[in-house]
Amino acid sequence: MSPPPIPFEIRRRTLMATSGAVALGAIAAGRASAQSGGEGGSPAAAVGPDSTTVTLTVNGTEQELTVDNRTTLLDALREHLELTGTKKGCDHGQCGACTCSVNGQRINSCLSLAVMHEGDEVETIEGLGTPEALDPMQAAFVEHDGFQCGYCTPGQICSARAVLDEIAAGVPSHVTGDLTARIEATDDEIRERMSGNICRCGAYSNILAAITQVAEDQA
Ligand code: FES
Numbered sequence: 390m391s392p393p394p395i396p397f398e399i400r401r402r403t404l405m406a407t408s409g410a411v412a413l414g415a416i417a418a419g420r421a422s423a424q425s426g427g428e429g430g431s432p433a434a435a436v437g438p439d440s441t442t443v444t445l446t447v448n449g450t451e452q453e454l455t456v457d458n459r460t461t462l463l464d465a466l467r468e469h470l471e472l473t474g475t476k477k478g479c480d481h482g483q484c485g486a487c488t489c490s491v492n493g494q495r496i497n498s499c500l501s502l503a504v505m506h507e508g509d510e511v512e513t514i515e516g517l518g519t520p521e522a523l524d525p526m527q528a529a530f531v532e533h534d535g536f537q538c539g540y541c542t543p544g545q546i547c548s549a550r551a552v553l554d555e556i557a558a559g560v561p562s563h564v565t566g567d568l569t570a571r572i573e574a575t576d577d578e579i580r581e582r583m584s585g586n587i588c589r590c591g592a593y594s595n596i597l598a599a600i601t602q603v604a605e606d607q608a
């Protein structure tokens with residue numbers, strides 16, 4: 390024979406009393422922990438300075454910057470050095486508008502903190518050419534109408550130059566078939582390697598034509 394059911398009021402009171410005791414215990418434990426500095430027993434300490442002085446070489450010129458440690462390389466270029474050619478599209482590593490070169494390799498500068506680049510060589514679109522003497526990739530983009538609004542274009546051009554360097558260096562991509570053969574700048578290779586650079590104007594076919602022309606000129 391089963392025991393009689395416990396009246397609801399008793400169960401509710403028991404629950405409330407138990408919950409209250411647990412909550413008070415947690416608050417007391419939290420206060421004690423805060424006063425003692427946490428589990429380690431030492432007081433909570435600041436983790437370091439808020440800002441750091443970093444020296445970069447940007448487009449051949451040495452630059453010393455004191456930046457908030459949270460400053461991205463992109464913001465250091467744009468806000469501190471007024472090099473606004475490098476664009477901020479998504480600020481999340483998804484569009485490629487912020488592509489520039491660091492020590493010869495392309496990066497998304499929005500994903501990298503300026504303080505990580507002490508002593509590094511940074512090259513932005515401003516360092517590639519001038520209106521009178523364009524870099525071959527810049528000239529090819531102009532010749533093939535590789536842009537419409539132009540917002541993505543600095544990142545596209547910085548990326549495109551790096552793509553041809555990567556192909557020449559034999560760095561394989563996701564679509565490289567024969568890893569033992571010389572890699573060619575085929576349409577598929579260029580499209581795959583440029584896939585991190587988004588163009589909302591949809592100038593992709595002309596961008597491909599521009600990069601192909603430079604690849605053929607360099608062959
Ligand atoms: S702004 Fe850096 S990837 Fe979009």
Ligand code: FES
Nearest residue numbers: 537539588589590
């Ligand atoms: S030219 Fe406008 S986003 Fe690419």
